[in-house]
Amino acid sequence: MSRCVDVIVVGGGHAGIEAALAASRMGMKTVMVTARKERIGEMSCNPAIGGIAKGTIVREVDALDGSMAVAADETSLQFRMLNRRKGPAVWGPRVQSDAMMYARAQQRTLEAGAVEVIEDEVTGLIGRTERIEGVQCRRNGPLKGRAVVLATGTFLGGMLFRGEETWRGGRTGDISADRLDEDLRRRMFHVERFKTGTPPRILRDSIDTGSMEEETSEEIGFSFSYSGSRLSELREFFYTVHTNRDTAEAAKDFLHRSPLLAGRIEGKGPRYCPSFEDKVVKFPERAEHRIYVEPMGYRSRLLYLNGLSSSLPREAQYRMVRTLPGFHDAVIHRFGYAVEYSYISHEEIAPTLRLRRTENLFAAGQVCGTSGYEEAAGLGVLAGINAARQCLDREGLVLSRMDSYIGVMVDDIIGRGVDEPYRMFSSRAENRLYLRQDNADRRMLPAALGSGVLSEGKKKVLEGRTEAAGRIRTAIDETSMDGVPAGILCRRGELNPLELLSTSGLQGSVELSLAESVILDEKYQGYIQRNLRKHRERSSESSVTLSSIDSFMDIEEICWEAREVLERRRPETLQQARNLPGVRPTDINGLIIHLGRKCSTWNNRT
Amino acid sequence: MDYHDDAKGIICAVSTPEGRSAIAVIRVSGSGSASVVEHLMGLEKGRLRGMRRKTGVIRRAGVELDSVVALGWPEGSSYTGEEMVEIMCHGIPEVTADILECLMDAGARKAVPGEFTRRAFMSGRMSAWQVMSLASMWRGMDHGNRLSGEGGSECSRLLRETRRVRELLEADIEFQEEHGTGGSEDLLAEFGSLMELTGEFRRKTSVMEGECRVMLMGPVNSGKSTLFNRIAGGEAALVSDEPGTTRDGASVHVEIRGRRILVCDTAGSDGTGIDREAYRRALGTMKGTDGVIWMSVGGTEKTPGEIEKTAGWIIRVSSKSDLVEKCTDKEWLGVSCVTGEGIDELQELVSQFPGSMSVTALADRIENRVGAARDSVIEGDFAVASENLADAENELSDLLDRGSCALISVERALSGMCVGK
Numbered sequence A: 001m002s003r004c005v006d007v008i009v010v011g012g013g014h015a016g017i018e019a020a021l022a023a024s025r026m027g028m029k030t031v032m033v034t035a036r037k038e039r040i041g042e043m044s045c046n047p048a049i050g051g052i053a054k055g056t057i058v059r060e061v062d063a064l065d066g067s068m069a070v071a072a073d074e075t076s077l078q079f080r081m082l083n084r085r086k087g088p089a090v091w092g093p094r095v096q097s098d099a100m101m102y103a104r105a106q107q108r109t110l111e112a113g114a115v116e117v118i119e120d121e122v123t124g125l126i127g128r129t130e131r132i133e134g135v136q137c138r139r140n141g142p143l144k145g146r147a148v149v150l151a152t153g154t155f156l157g158g159m160l161f162r163g164e165e166t167w168r169g170g171r172t173g174d175i176s177a178d179r180l181d182e183d184l185r186r187r188m189f190h191v192e193r194f195k196t197g198t199p200p201r202i203l204r205d206s207i208d209t210g211s212m213e214e215e216t217s218e219e220i221g222f223s224f225s226y227s228g229s230r231l232s233e234l235r236e237f238f239y240t241v242h243t244n245r246d247t248a249e250a251a252k253d254f255l256h257r258s259p260l261l262a263g264r265i266e267g268k269g270p271r272y273c274p275s276f277e278d279k280v281v282k283f284p285e286r287a288e289h290r291i292y293v294e295p296m297g298y299r300s301r302l303l304y305l306n307g308l309s310s311s312l313p314r315e316a317q318y319r320m321v322r323t324l325p326g327f328h329d330a331v332i333h334r335f336g337y338a339v340e341y342s343y344i345s346h347e348e349i350a351p352t353l354r355l356r357r358t359e360n361l362f363a364a365g366q367v368c369g370t371s372g373y374e375e376a377a378g379l380g381v382l383a384g385i386n387a388a389r390q391c392l393d394r395e396g397l398v399l400s401r402m403d404s405y406i407g408v409m410v411d412d413i414i415g416r417g418v419d420e421p422y423r424m425f426s427s428r429a430e431n432r433l434y435l436r437q438d439n440a441d442r443r444m445l446p447a448a449l450g451s452g453v454l455s456e457g458k459k460k461v462l463e464g465r466t467e468a469a470g471r472i473r474t475a476i477d478e479t480s481m482d483g484v485p486a487g488i489l490c491r492r493g494e495l496n497p498l499e500l501l502s503t504s505g506l507q508g509s510v511e512l513s514l515a516e517s518v519i520l521d522e523k524y525q526g527y528i529q530r531n532l533r534k535h536r537e538r539s540s541e542s543s544v545t546l547s548s549i550d551s552f553m554d555i556e557e558i559c560w561e562a563r564e565v566l567e568r569r570r571p572e573t574l575q576q577a578r579n580l581p582g583v584r585p586t587d588i589n590g591l592i593i594h595l596g597r598k599c600s601t602w603n604n605r606t
Numbered sequence B: 001m002d003y004h005d006d007a008k009g010i011i012c013a014v015s016t017p018e019g020r021s022a023i024a025v026i027r028v029s030g031s032g033s034a035s036v037v038e039h040l041m042g043l044e045k046g047r048l049r050g051m052r053r054k055t056g057v058i059r060r061a062g063v064e065l066d067s068v069v070a071l072g073w074p075e076g077s078s079y080t081g082e083e084m085v086e087i088m089c090h091g092i093p094e095v096t097a098d099i100l101e102c103l104m105d106a107g108a109r110k111a112v113p114g115e116f117t118r119r120a121f122m123s124g125r126m127s128a129w130q131v132m133s134l135a136s137m138w139r140g141m142d143h144g145n146r147l148s149g150e151g152g153s154e155c156s157r158l159l160r161e162t163r164r165v166r167e168l169l170e171a172d173i174e175f176q177e178e179h180g181t182g183g184s185e186d187l188l189a190e191f192g193s194l195m196e197l198t199g200e201f202r203r204k205t206s207v208m209e210g211e212c213r214v215m216l217m218g219p220v221n222s223g224k225s226t227l228f229n230r231i232a233g234g235e236a237a238l239v240s241d242e243p244g245t246t247r248d249g250a251s252v253h254v255e256i257r258g259r260r261i262l263v264c265d266t267a268g269s270d271g272t273g274i275d276r277e278a279y280r281r282a283l284g285t286m287k288g289t290d291g292v293i294w295m296s297v298g299g300t301e302k303t304p305g306e307i308e309k310t311a312g313w314i315i316r317v318s319s320k321s322d323l324v325e326k327c328t329d330k331e332w333l334g335v336s337c338v339t340g341e342g343i344d345e346l347q348e349l350v351s352q353f354p355g356s357m358s359v360t361a362l363a364d365r366i367e368n369r370v371g372a373a374r375d376s377v378i379e380g381d382f383a384v385a386s387e388n389l390a391d392a393e394n395e396l397s398d399l400l401d402r403g404s405c406a407l408i409s410v411e412r413a414l415s416g417m418c419v420g421k
């Protein structure tokens, strides 16, 4: 006897939480099946949310009414605005969090959000692959649903490694989703392996912080959430130390016992978040690497050593840790390890995060090949929206890479594929001057309203802000300062927001930070418009087919090398042609000229 | 010259210097060249397809013209990128002329100057930069510039450096504060050396591109030499109030608004007497110039039809505007060397001669972008800095490629080449 719900979300990580909440906000009867209830929302790795580009994703998730921003605001122990001296387009808000409190906050939100949580392991899907009917649970048996979201993180076929030790799991103390992995493979989904790792956790009382550099919080009352959250008032100290020659030596002595170098891990790891032994191999001349010492929570007895990720054997980690200044008596509470897991190949995934071969199976989070909490949350909310829209028989939501980092991420993963765990960088976005943390609410509003994911309360907040932004824009158009139009001052970066507000009589009725944000939009307008134009030109290329070309070898307008590449790969559209290595922009121009001569496809395009 | 009419046919030309020599090389390029030469040499079809060498005899109507060696290149790996044959024959003008004639009878056409290189450019075998380097070597203007491969050229070096600095900038944005590594110790110093390199590059382009040539023409005593001196900033030409003092062309190199310009003074013409000869000479040299400044007092004397026909670009100057009534016609620019009226406008116009644009202008743009990027870093807007560097990179790749704006310069470089290059 099985029940039938609307949306089933497999996994209670950062992706699963947002997916379940989004579907629920859209009125779906939503069930989350996850291995252990009390580990929902756990930070498997470092206790921090946000960062450069990542912080902007958190605000995009908030603009879609997700829960990550509020949870981060309420449980933060320290706030920093990274890159403050490098321009507002690359500012990165980041908080250090109390990991336990963060997970609790998320669990409470799920409860309040009417998401039913079932503690169980999903061992497989039920129904034909083209149309999934639900999931099979180890204890509770079959559970039927109209759409399923896979948010299994690092758990699919998860294998943990430390030196010669190997055991099954998605992280320490957790199960490995082996049966689900097998089921996906049996259904002929293309899955691949990645690896990632985590550093040792240290007992706080065992170290001496006296000699360490201290980092303190910036107190500016920043909240990730545009609705303004109840900001945490708890504060913690964070420290930085540097590794030295002895640390590197210790790692080197044990390199032969690294599971990676010994060839036992096949999956590729994140280039930008390497293990310490990777760094030693990669930069043999450098022994000094910065390590951030981060308490796992407020007055927590555990410290996290950000930058010292390792899967070397216990002895090695022990020696490495003890070489750090202030760590000579350090006690390791839990040793670092690496995890290898399956992820679903990009060819399987559509821009709505639906798996292409199915009508109603979606994927989100690390299982799509990404890495990081924020990335997971961004994909989660999109998958949740689209699972619900599938149930409602509405067209899926696709986010443009010109409007959001979530859009950039999906487009990158699906369009180019990933060859290492995908982490967001600001430089991945060609429209970076627009994709700022200060305007995510306005950028996301059309998608947020169109998709139906906003609760009434959030909708009001966001519409109110957009309306206020409109008034500021009008003020810019209509105000002059000493005879110079405010718009021109904006472009020169010389418009003082306070002055604008007081001159235009808006003071008191709109937030200063909102004025600053609108002024930035104006300031970067030229660049933004140009980027949009370029993007439009490019995307119109996806509608130009090359099927009329019998042989690329005869096209004299393009260079020889490009002809060979094109002939070999035979792209279907102009856009695909552009993405091929060895095909230069001018070859594309040549191809356009050729097509123009040959037939009228190109002319009819506009 | 319109190359586009027959951009694809088989072309041929003698590629070695004129006159007698031990051997001469005749180049034949275009799809089908192999079979044309095979036919002339009486070879079996396909013998010269691909990388092949064949010896044989070229005959016309049974008469032996010469015994030759022919080298065949397949499409994609020849100088032009097209199917190509080089015929090595005896360096006797009568022989090469005969062979060319045979080739033309078989359907080939005589190449125009620079056409082989042009095809190499069009098929992507050579970049704009390489064509221009080749042309400047050919003109002997820049002996230090060897025809190095793409990798060694200033252009790709600047591109590499720009890219490297942008990568440093990006690493600084992404990693420096978040992970405590990455970026550069001293970003501004990196920009400093990039700026230097950019300046060097700009100077280099102006040497490579050569100068824009402008001729001063007009009736006797219309004030050409006075204007010339004004431009030259000295007593370069002989000036007097007596009509016809300037007997022959003097020329001076000047830099106007960053463009290198060669201004040539000419003898005035009233179409009679001793000036006739000098005027004819001036007309004769006009073909190689980019433009003409036609001067006449008060704009009374119209530009002669011969000049209208030959000159690509004409600026009409109504001179001595301080003395005589000004010409109201908008076509004429009123200039006075006494009051300085109109001099600025004239310089602006001269610097806009089409021949003086292109690569140098592009180098200017690159310098601007890099400068703007550095300013943005100082102002603390790294993302804008990165956009500017990316623009500079695009301009440079355009030059290394066969992009549209590099095309003008290529045409210019090619126009100075000989047939067979």
Ligand SMILES: Cc1cc2nc3c(=O)[nH]c(=O)nc-3n(C[C@H](O)[C@H](O)[C@H](O)COP(=O)(O)OP(=O)(O)OC[C@H]3O[C@@H](n4cnc5c(N)ncnc54)[C@H](O)[C@@H]3O)c2cc1C
Pocket (backbone or CB within 6 Å): A010, A011, A012, A013, A014, A015, A016, A033, A034, A035, A036, A039, A040, A041, A042, A043, A044, A045, A120, A121, A122, A123, A151, A152, A153, A154, A155, A156, A170, A171, A174, A177, A180, A196, A197, A198, A273, A309, A337, A338, A339, A364, A365, A366, A367, A370, A371, A372, A373, A376
């Ligand atoms: C050891 C380790 C090291 C990491 N290192 C880094 C790092 O260095 N940098 C970085 O950015 N990120 C790192 N992360 C990744 C970061 O934790 C993830 O990117 C993020 O948590 C992914 O979120 P998610 O929602 O996709 O999956 P997770 O947070 O992994 O959540 C998966 C959830 O799914 C549940 N689940 C899985 N399969 C089943 C099943 N069959 N049945 C029921 N429940 C199931 C699990 O119980 C869990 O609740 C690391 C993670 C681990 C484990």
